[in-house]
Amino acid sequence: MGDTVTLETPQGKLRGRRTTSKSGKPLLSFLSVPYARPPVGVLRFKPPQKLEPWSGIRDALEPAPVCPQENVMNGEIIGQEDCLYLHVYTAQLPSGGAVLKPVMVWIHGGGFTSGTGNPDMYGPEYLVDADIVLVSINYRVGILGFLSLDNEAAPGNMGLKDQVAALHWVKENIAAFGGDPNNVTIFGESAGGASVHYLMLSPLTKGLFHKVIAQSGCALNPWAFSLTNKERAFKLGEALGCKTADPNVLLKFLMKEDALNLIRVSRNLFPSSECIRTLQFPFVPTIEPKSTDAFLTEHPMAVLRSRRFHKVPLMIGVTSHEGMVTLKDLQDKHLQDYNSKFGAQLPESLSHESSSVPLSTVASGIKHFYFNDKPISKNNLSQFTDFQSDLHFVEGVYATVKLTIAVSIAPVYLYKFNFDGSLGFGKQFVGVEMEGACHGDDLGYLFRIPLVNIDIDPSSLEMNTINRMVLLWTNFAKFGNPTPTLNESIPVYWQPCSIRNFRCLNIDKEITLKEFPELKRMKFWEDMYRSKL
The missing domain is CATH 3.40.50.1820 (Alpha/Beta hydrolase fold, catalytic domain)
Structure with missing residues (x-):
């Protein structure tokens, strides 16, 4: 001890x-x-x-x-x-x-x-x-x-x-x-x-x-x-x-x-x-x-729009399949309810943002965009996961980034965690076989979690991801910049977002910097829901 x-x-x-x-x-x-x-x-x-x-x-x-x-x-x-x-x-x-x-x-x-x-x-x-x-x-x-x-x-x-x-x-x-x-x-x-x-x-x-x-x-x-x-x-x-x-x-x-x-x-x-x-x-x-x-x-939206928040460096991001967490214990009855009461699963907040767009219109627009008006079933759980990811996580993060970079000179670093490895705590909790990183799957690469504590081969992709994540996170804490220098593990500079360039660091077996992959889906939400962004 x-x-x-x-x-x-x-x-x-x-x-x-x-x-x-x-x-x-x-x-x-x-x-x-x-x-x-x-x-x-x-x-x-x-x-x-x-x-x-x-x-x-x-x-x-x-x-x-x-x-x-x-x-x-x-x-x-x-x-x-x-x-x-x-x-x-x-x-x-x-x-x-x-x-x-x-x-x-x-x-x-x-x-x-x-x-x-x-x-x-x-x-x-x-x-x-x-x-x-x-x-x-x-x-x-x-x-x-x-x-x-x-x-x-x-x-x-x-x-x-x-x-x-x-x-x-x-x-x-x-x-x-x-x-x-x-x-x-x-x-x-x-x-x-x-x-x-x-x-x-x-x-x-x-x-x-x-x-x-x-x-x-x-x-x-x-x-x-x-x-x-x-x-x-x-x-x-x-x-x-x-x-x-x-x-x-x-x-x-x-x-x-x-x-x-x-x-x-x-x-x-x-x-x-x-x-x-x-x-x-x-x-x-x-x-x-x-x-x-x-x-x-x-x-919170009013605080962001009014610029009355602490303008400090921000790192913010999502996993590739956040919505996978909603699939835990999913049964046929739930799918029937999702189809018969599709609008009922949407938070009331979706009708608060814009009184000109009633919730029923938002619901029908979402169903068409994600499911092409087809019934939700086990054959399209991938689309259902995308919908749940965007509804509960990605859209809010996107809106936060866009509002923050519009009014703050402090850098905003956006990431997407894609790595699908053996330390994925969230996916183990949900118990699904779908590919991708579930909500919570990034935690095992920053913390040693006894619940998923396994012996990690020092040469494994898991250990490489731990080293990479810890370096990015602690560099940001030390310097306000996650990539002050480059090395073999992190070979690209992580540049912050700007109004013209919605850059995103994709963290997977390799890391790349490119435009936010969900930008098309986010523009749908912006047009449908947050028209004042």
Whole structure:
């Protein structure tokens, strides 16, 4: 298990563990470091509160408890409310006049409903070996993180405010671990990708980070934003036995309910007419009432169009077949529903953008474009996957890039991850044989994930992809440029997007820089849906 090591931070002394990575390099781990007071009792549904320093030496040796959630692997309800902890990994502690290292802060995905930043999911070795300091955080998810009653008592977005609190902790404490608080990159995948994009858009985060990497998620994805959190909260209250129209009565009731029971009942909030929609989650980021400590007070699209966001270097991208994740447990009945209720699977947000285009028109246009008006069946699952990819991921990323490069001088680097290898965690979870990279398949090439932990041949394409991905990501964190120099693994300069040239780095067995492959499909969405881009 390795020796222990103690260091002093502004919060207090920590005892961590000294081990080595699989490559034999030093690895220091400080686990379960608190970054805010436990959000329990009267602090449930409240913004994270500043943590007081502790006395003595605090053990930082074991992974943190996960926040209350459903385990996506087995459906079990797990976790505890005292969950606002982070993990710090570094190769060495600072000494003398040592130069501080770039910091990368990882925010996990899980649809704002599940997930953890713990090392059993996100092993730190590859990134720490590349000479950065890595921080991985846990934050409140589900109703505990995203209850909104549209009032001062429960304005919403507490999970995102947890992330802000964690970034404040990084700014104040990371130098003790050898990290540079003036060179912080936030990165995340899926809901973590949407989270780091939201952090770009919020007025609460000024000066807390300097670069952003959004993987397979952004604030413009339909599953990442809702205007109906309040209505869903009242539905939840009624399902639990509290039928009321008074938000104060509901909040008082929810404060007393068992946390795991809140999660358990939240799973069944959507009416049967909405069940056809894939990738929908009951409680996610929303608009808050205006206040000095509000995280988000207008639609993410409005923030982008108004130019009121942090203009820092952005790396953003998708996998080649994001929508493959919607094929898990797909049955004939689902296909029948998709055909008979095609428009019902589209998020309501598709009708909010342009009142001149009704949702029924959008639905018929989509069905013609992707399926040539033919029924969805197992014979055209490739087209169905493209449709789900674009609807839930690619279109939002495209819109984000186009709006950002129009108003920001900071570079925007766009990528597409195509590599279909044995470390594809997402595809293994979904259990499909289709070629291509599923949602989440890039994670195994940045982190050592025990769930897909296999012995990797040093000469394999998988190891080459790990080396390539880690170098691109850590170069960006260090320099704001993923290809400051070229080498055998990365033989092409990754040039940022421009209004005239929508460049995209395709990451596969080889890497190439060319026009974004989905541009034709994105122009369809732009004409049909986001006519004001």
